[in-house]
Amino acid sequence: MSAQPAISVKAPILLIEDEPSVIAFLRAALERRGYAVVHASSGEEGLKQLLLGQYAGVISDIRMPGAVNGAEVHEWIRKNRPELRSRVILISGDTANSETQAFLAQSGTPCIEKPFRVQQLIAVVEKTFGRP
Amino acid sequence: MPKDGAKTGRLQSKAPSRPDMKAHSAAAVAERNADELMSLAVEAAQSRHLAHFLEQFAQRSVRMLEADWGGVAVYQGRETEFYGIPGKLGPAFEPAEKWMLANAREIRDEIEARTLPKEIAGGLSSPEKPATAVFVRIAASDKEKLGMMCLFRKQKTLRGEEKRLLRALASHAALSLENFRRFSQLEKSKRQWVEDIDAISDYIVVHDRTWRIVRTNRSLASYLGVPPVALVGEAMNSLRQIAETGTDLPCPFCRDTQLAREEYVATSAERIFLISTSRTGVPDDDSRTIHVLKDITDRRKAERQYRELFDSIQEGLFFATPEGRFLDVNDAMVRMLGYGSREELLRADVSPHLYPVPEAREKFLRALAERGVLRNYEETLRRKDGTLLHTLQNISAVRDARGHIVQIRGLMLDVTEQKSFQAQLQRERDFNQKILNTTQSMILVLDTAGLISYANRRCYEAGYQESELIGHRLVDWVEASHREDFHGALETTAHGQQVENLELRARRSDGSMGHFSISLSPMRDEQNAVNSVVVVMTDITDAVLLQAKLAHSEKMATIGRLVSGVAHEVNNPLAAILGFTDLLLENPEVPLSAQDDLKIILQETQRTKDIVQDLLSFARQRPVQRELMQVHQVLRQTIKLRSYDFASHGVEVTEEFEEDLPSALGDLQQMQQVFLNILNNAYDAVQETGRRGRIKIQTREQGGMIEVSVSDNGTGIADPQRIFDPFYTTKQPGKGTGLGLSICYGIVRAHGGEIQCWNNEGGAGSTFVVRIPVATESTQAAAAAKEAGR
Numbered sequence: 001m002s003a004q005p006a007i008s009v010k011a012p013i014l015l016i017e018d019e020p021s022v023i024a025f026l027r028a029a030l031e032r033r034g035y036a037v038v039h040a041s042s043g044e045e046g047l048k049q050l051l052l053g054q055y056a057g058v059i060s061d062i063r064m065p066g067a068v069n070g071a072e073v074h075e076w077i078r079k080n081r082p083e084l085r086s087r088v089i090l091i092s093g094d095t096a097n098s099e100t101q102a103f104l105a106q107s108g109t110p111c112i113e114k115p116f117r118v119q120q121l122i123a124v125v126e127k128t129f130g131r132p
Numbered sequence: 133m134p135k136d137g138a139k140t141g142r143l144q145s146k147a148p149s150r151p152d153m154k155a156h157s158a159a160a161v162a163e164r165n166a167d168e169l170m171s172l173a174v175e176a177a178q179s180r181h182l183a184h185f186l187e188q189f190a191q192r193s194v195r196m197l198e199a200d201w202g203g204v205a206v207y208q209g210r211e212t213e214f215y216g217i218p219g220k221l222g223p224a225f226e227p228a229e230k231w232m233l234a235n236a237r238e239i240r241d242e243i244e245a246r247t248l249p250k251e252i253a254g255g256l257s258s259p260e261k262p263a264t265a266v267f268v269r270i271a272a273s274d275k276e277k278l279g280m281m282c283l284f285r286k287q288k289t290l291r292g293e294e295k296r297l298l299r300a301l302a303s304h305a306a307l308s309l310e311n312f313r314r315f316s317q318l319e320k321s322k323r324q325w326v327e328d329i330d331a332i333s334d335y336i337v338v339h340d341r342t343w344r345i346v347r348t349n350r351s352l353a354s355y356l357g358v359p360p361v362a363l364v365g366e367a368m369n370s371l372r373q374i375a376e377t378g379t380d381l382p383c384p385f386c387r388d389t390q391l392a393r394e395e396y397v398a399t400s401a402e403r404i405f406l407i408s409t410s411r412t413g414v415p416d417d418d419s420r421t422i423h424v425l426k427d428i429t430d431r432r433k434a435e436r437q438y439r440e441l442f443d444s445i446q447e448g449l450f451f452a453t454p455e456g457r458f459l460d461v462n463d464a465m466v467r468m469l470g471y472g473s474r475e476e477l478l479r480a481d482v483s484p485h486l487y488p489v490p491e492a493r494e495k496f497l498r499a500l501a502e503r504g505v506l507r508n509y510e511e512t513l514r515r516k517d518g519t520l521l522h523t524l525q526n527i528s529a530v531r532d533a534r535g536h537i538v539q540i541r542g543l544m545l546d547v548t549e550q551k552s553f554q555a556q557l558q559r560e561r562d563f564n565q566k567i568l569n570t571t572q573s574m575i576l577v578l579d580t581a582g583l584i585s586y587a588n589r590r591c592y593e594a595g596y597q598e599s600e601l602i603g604h605r606l607v608d609w610v611e612a613s614h615r616e617d618f619h620g621a622l623e624t625t626a627h628g629q630q631v632e633n634l635e636l637r638a639r640r641s642d643g644s645m646g647h648f649s650i651s652l653s654p655m656r657d658e659q660n661a662v663n664s665v666v667v668v669m670t671d672i673t674d675a676v677l678l679q680a681k682l683a684h685s686e687k688m689a690t691i692g693r694l695v696s697g698v699a700h701e702v703n704n705p706l707a708a709i710l711g712f713t714d715l716l717l718e719n720p721e722v723p724l725s726a727q728d729d730l731k732i733i734l735q736e737t738q739r740t741k742d743i744v745q746d747l748l749s750f751a752r753q754r755p756v757q758r759e760l761m762q763v764h765q766v767l768r769q770t771i772k773l774r775s776y777d778f779a780s781h782g783v784e785v786t787e788e789f790e791e792d793l794p795s796a797l798g799d800l801q802q803m804q805q806v807f808l809n810i811l812n813n814a815y816d817a818v819q820e821t822g823r824r825g826r827i828k829i830q831t832r833e834q835g836g837m838i839e840v841s842v843s844d845n846g847t848g849i850a851d852p853q854r855i856f857d858p859f860y861t862t863k864q865p866g867k868g869t870g871l872g873l874s875i876c877y878g879i880v881r882a883h884g885g886e887i888q889c890w891n892n893e894g895g896a897g898s899t900f901v902v903r904i905p906v907a908t909e910s911t912q913a914a915a916a917a918k919e920a921g922r
């Protein structure tokens with residue numbers, strides 16, 4: 001996969017994650033690298049944010065409480081915001097689920113498995129969204 | 133031989149002696165002789181006693197022939213009676229008689245004169261001394277010699293006149309003797325007839341037409357306690373006490389006087405008589421009626437008793453012709469055959485209905501003709517209503533003089549009920565036998581000592597030999613640790629209680645141990661005492677194993693879900709810890725001393741992450757990369773990874789690979805991980821013992837599965853049941869997470885296979901077995917299609 005052009009580096013990254021400690025860590029890590037971060041704490045909230053604004057990319061947890069999970073967020077983006085389709089990074093705490101596995105294998109979407117190092121995260125983010 | 137000489141001798145002469153007869157003239161003699169002959173004829177007719185007549189006859193003959201003495205010998209068959217003139221001979225009588233009788237038998241002529249021997253003549257007291265004995269034969273009209281007359285006289289020569297006279301006398305004597313004989317025969321026969329009649333025990337009475345008794349026999353008279361003559365002339369009515377026929381006639385024994393013969397039974401209060409009556413002569417003055425009364429009381433009683441027995445007996449009795457027609461039957465027989473009456477059954481047309489199988493009847497007749505008697509002969513008859521009657525008969529044949537069977541006599545038992553009971557019993561027995569033979573359970577019967585006395589077919593099908601079953605103790609099969617339980621169950625059963633589903637391990641016929649479910653039931657004898665035990669044994673080894681496997685896989689699935697959940701929950705905080713530690717380490721404001729601590733946090737977080745990763749690997753159902761895989765190749769690659777360690781630590785690895793092992797479909801990497809894990813375990817186990825380690829790897833194909841077994845001679849496994857549980861480890865802390873075999877378990881299951889382990893029987897170490905399915909055409913095609921679709 002080639003690096004994405006930094007077309008909207010000014011735009012913030014939409015972070016969809018329900019776990020506060022993980023949100024805190026991700027926000028800290030990304031902001032320190034110069035990325036703007038907008039946060040949504042569930043899939044539904046994430047979709048609302050997507051409707052409201054423009055984003056440099058989306059980082060979403062796969063498994064979340066509520067009606068919309070990471071895979072569905074990805075699906076929504078594929079249908080409604082195709083320009084964002086290649087700017088999605090998924091985070092998984094549980095790749096044991098065979099559905100998740102199938103989804104990941106089929107979509108080719110980059111996925112970072114929890115727990116991960118900051119360097120891992122930044123490497124994937126820079127590769128997918130470009131530098132800020 | 134004089135039979136009664138003394139008596140004869142005593143007879144007194146009534147006729148006067150005429151010693152002077154010689155003085156008479158010839159004419160006078162002739163006249164006197166004529167007189168004598170006439171008198172003789174008269175005497176003959178009148179005389180009643182033979183002796184008296186013959187004495188007179190001898191006297192006259194002596195007088196007429198101028199003899200001194202005379203006598204007559206009378207022949208009665210072989211015997212001779214002698215009648216002589218008594219007195220005259222004196223003491224010479226006996227020798228004279230003897231001589232005369234001896235000579236008389238020799239005489240052949242009609243008249244013969246013999247010289248009298250001197251000793252006889254000398255003994256005679258007569259003054260004229262006779263010298264001659266004149267013998268005259270007395271013959272009947274049919275020339276039969278009736279007797280001989282003998283006269284002693286002086287002159288030997290007989291004049292012609294004298295001869296004629298002698299002949300006349302002889303024929304007179306013959307006539308008289310014949311008459312006497314006839315008369316005495318008649319008398320005798322009459323006397324005998326009366327004696328014969330009297331000897332008859334039946335009562336005989338004869339009466340005339342005036343109803344007066346003419347004659348009775350002694351039996352009747354003695355029955356009434358009177359002499360027979362006392363009854364003669366009495367009225368017949370006086371015999372009414374004996375018995376009566378019930379008519380108004382003056383004779384109690386007459387019924388119909390018009391009949392020449394009558395026969396009927398008459399009874400009195402005590403006796404029963406069969407009265408046979410004959411009427412003689414024309415029914416006029418002289419007609420007589422003869423009643424013969426036969427006392428048949430005893431016979432009647434016997435007959436009645438016989439009949440009562442015949443009819444009251446519960447068994448059927450019958451008399452029949454050889455053709456099968458009944459001559460007489462008893463009530464029971466009528467009842468058995470379902471007929472309304474004896475008469476109905478005795479009808480000739482009954483027999484074709486009676487014998488449903490004519491051939492059986494012929495067979496029966498042949499057997500009877502051969503043996504004469506048939507005991508417990510089974511015959512099926514048809515009742516009047518058509519239903520079948522099963523009988524058991526005892527038959528004897530009555531034969532005529534030529535040996536032909538003329539009658540069949542028999543006793544018949546109704547065994548229909550027994551027969552149907554027997555049939556039912558047979559059916560039940562067959563049914564039970566079928567169950568016993570087809571059931572998949574082993575059924576055994578033990579005696580009270582616990583010895584096997586019966587084993588059903590299943591036992592033999594299971595491979596046990598009769599020689600190791602019958603007479604042996606069942607408990608010997610039972611695993612030692614379970615014997616007490618089995619004994620307890622036997623004890624319970626001996627007290628009459630049932631024991632159900634006792635589960636214990638017992639030896640199979642091939643020597644292996646199996647799980648059996650055993651039920652014991654007591655069997656009782658007639659006294660209700662338990663005399664044997666029925667044991668039903670079912671081999672439930674497969675079911676037990678399957679259940680254990682199910683329980684295990686369920687447990688593993690539960691653990692998998694739990695682990696997955698835990699891992700996920702742990703991952704979030706772990707992600708924060710790791711992330712913030714990284715951020716802190718990046719922060720230049722953090723002092724160096726704190727950085728070292730942060731690195732420890734980082735390191736331990738990393739370790740925690742690894743543990744969680746392992747947990748997730750176990751729980752993860754990552755799709756297996758299905759590609760054709762040569763198991764031998766995978767094994768050899770895996771062994772190669774550890775070969776340096778094995779060689780340097782003196783662990784001997786042997787390979788017993790089956791040739792031409794088919795391919796499997798699977799994930800090479802994952803399977804290598806499985807084998808490596810098992811080899812590592814084996815290596816660690818043999819290392820711990822300190823002895824020279826041996827690891828044997830075998831492969832084979834069995835039942836569509838490729839089986840890889842890895843045996844070692846190491847320490848063995850403390851708890852084979854828990855070895856695949858996550859975090860179960862016997863290794864020292866830090867040496868292993870206890871997840872290795874759990875992950876192997878997950879991988880093998882994902883391949884559609886199974887993994888098992890156990891401690892080696894009778895030896896050190898343990899064995900791991902991995903089974904994965906052989907790649908079939910269809911599974912290969914499916915894998916190829918999936919590959920293409922990717």
